[in-house]
Amino acid sequence: MTMKASSRQVEGVTVVDLSGRITLGEGSVVLRDTVKDLSAQGHNRILLNLGDVSYIDSSGIGELVSAFTSIRTAGGELKLLNLTKKVHDLLQITKLYKVFDIQDDEAAGIGAFDRQ
Amino acid sequence: MDETMDEPHAINATRVSYTLESTLASVTKAEQAAAEVAARFGFQSDECGRIAMAVREAAVNAVLHGNRCDPTKRVTLSFEATPDALTVAVCDQGPGLDPSTLPDPLAPENLLKASGRGIFLIRTFMDEIRFQTMSPGTEVIMIKFVRGPGRDRSKEDNQ
Numbered sequence: 001m002t003m004k005a006s007s008r009q010v011e012g013v014t015v016v017d018l019s020g021r022i023t024l025g026e027g028s029v030v031l032r033d034t035v036k037d038l039s040a041q042g043h044n045r046i047l048l049n050l051g052d053v054s055y056i057d058s059s060g061i062g063e064l065v066s067a068f069t070s071i072r073t074a075g076g077e078l079k080l081l082n083l084t085k086k087v088h089d090l091l092q093i094t095k096l097y098k099v100f101d102i103q104d105d106e107a108a109g110i111g112a113f114d115r116q
Numbered sequence: 117m118d119e120t121m122d123e124p125h126a127i128n129a130t131r132v133s134y135t136l137e138s139t140l141a142s143v144t145k146a147e148q149a150a151a152e153v154a155a156r157f158g159f160q161s162d163e164c165g166r167i168a169m170a171v172r173e174a175a176v177n178a179v180l181h182g183n184r185c186d187p188t189k190r191v192t193l194s195f196e197a198t199p200d201a202l203t204v205a206v207c208d209q210g211p212g213l214d215p216s217t218l219p220d221p222l223a224p225e226n227l228l229k230a231s232g233r234g235i236f237l238i239r240t241f242m243d244e245i246r247f248q249t250m251s252p253g254t255e256v257i258m259i260k261f262v263r264g265p266g267r268d269r270s271k272e273d274n275q
Contacts, residue, residue, distance in 0.1 A: 024176055025140045058173055058237055062230035069228055086165070093240055094233055095222050 003027035003053075005034040007043075013110045014043040015081075019052035022060030031060070035067040035078075044076020045113050049106070051082030056090060068100060077101075081109045133194035136175075138183035138208075146193050147172035150204060153195045157202050159260070166241035167202070167260055173234040174206040174256045182208025182254060200262055201243075207255040215247045 003020035016034060021027050038046060048067070056064070064080070071078040079101040083091070091097040103109030134149065136142035150171035154164040175191060183189035189209040196203045219226050221233045238245050244259040 023172075024143065024180075057169065057176070058231070058233040059176065061233055065228055066230045090237075093237070095227060099227060 003030045005030050007034065007038065009043075010106075011110050013045045013047055013113050014038055015047045015049055015106065015110070017049045017052070021055040021057075022053055022063060023055065023057040024059035028059050028063040031063045031067060035071065039071060039074055039076070044071055044074050046071055046076065046078045047081050047103070047106070047109050047113075048078065049081045050084070050087055053084065053087060056087055061090060061094060061096065064100070065096065077113055079103055079109055079112060081106060130198065131194065131196045133192060136191045136193060138179045138185050138187065138189050138191060140179065142191060143172055143175045143179055146175035146191075146206070149193065150195070153197075153204075154202060154260075157197050158262075159202070163260070167204070170238040170241040170258055171204055171206065173237050174204075174258065177213075177234055177256070178206050178208035178210070178254075182210030182213070184210065202260045202262075204258045204260075205255055206258075207250060207253055209250075209253040211252065212249055213247060213254045 003018065003022060003026060005016055005018050007014050007016045009015075016038070018031065022031055035046065038044075046067075048064075068078045081103045083102060083104070088097070088102075091100065091102070101112060103112060132153070134145075136145060147168045151164050151168035154167040155161075159167065171193070175193065178191045179185060183191060186209075191209075192205070192207040194205045194207075196205075215235065218235055219229075219232055221227070221229070221236045226232060235245070238256070238258060242258040243261045244257075246257040248255040248257060
């Protein structure tokens with residue numbers, strides 16, 4: 001299944017709704033380009049909604065980490081929303097569960113960003 | 117099985133192997149083949165997913181780091197089922213891999229690295245992993261044992 005990404009602005013936060021597989025190749029590229037474009041437009045408060053992401057491989061995990069570090073370096077914040085059990089387990093296995101700020105409610109996730 | 121995948125060239129009741137091109141499409145084919153074989157073998161759905169991910173990661177390493185997407189090189193994928201275990205081997209024709217040089221992706225200094233988690237995931241999802249140096253290339257042998265609740269024994273009659 002092809003990865004799709006669409007973004008919307010909610011109270012100064014960019015919510016990116018992702019669906020499909022974040023894997024080596026197209027899926028990882030879609031995520032990378034989406035975050036890069038948002039950052040270039042000055043949108044550095046990003047909530048990645050992974051609720052419809054069915055699968056992530058090690059390359060996809062790496063892409064999430066890259067997105068997190070690049071946004072942080074740019075002075076912004078990137079948080080994750082609505083992890084499926086599979087993705088949750090993967091982040092736990094790789095000890096990234098405590099690196100990312102992970103939210104399970106969109107309103108609470110948006111409220112968790114620093115106010116500017 | 118994807119119809120574009122090469123026909124298995126050595127098949128009997130317990131062993132099947134495929135020769136794949138060094139492309140990203142082959143990675144997905146290997147993953148799908150692993151999921152199907154694991155399901156036929158009788159592993160439960162979650163376990164099939166873990167086996168398929170391990171095989172995917174091994175195939176990624178073979179295509180990208182082993183064969184470096186060289187169109188003249190091939191990846192060999194084989195599955196062997198015994199009453200005790202499912203053994204999967206992924207072999208590339210690259211320069212070889214020394215697993216002792218792989219950094220620990222869980223070390224604090226490596227946590228935020230963008231790569232280096234593939235073999236760690238294989239170790240996590242399979243019961244055993246071995247690396248065999250070939251000439252040329254590396255063969256990664258992954259074993260999942262039949263035990264505990266991971267296997268759906270209701271399917272055993274269909275093997």
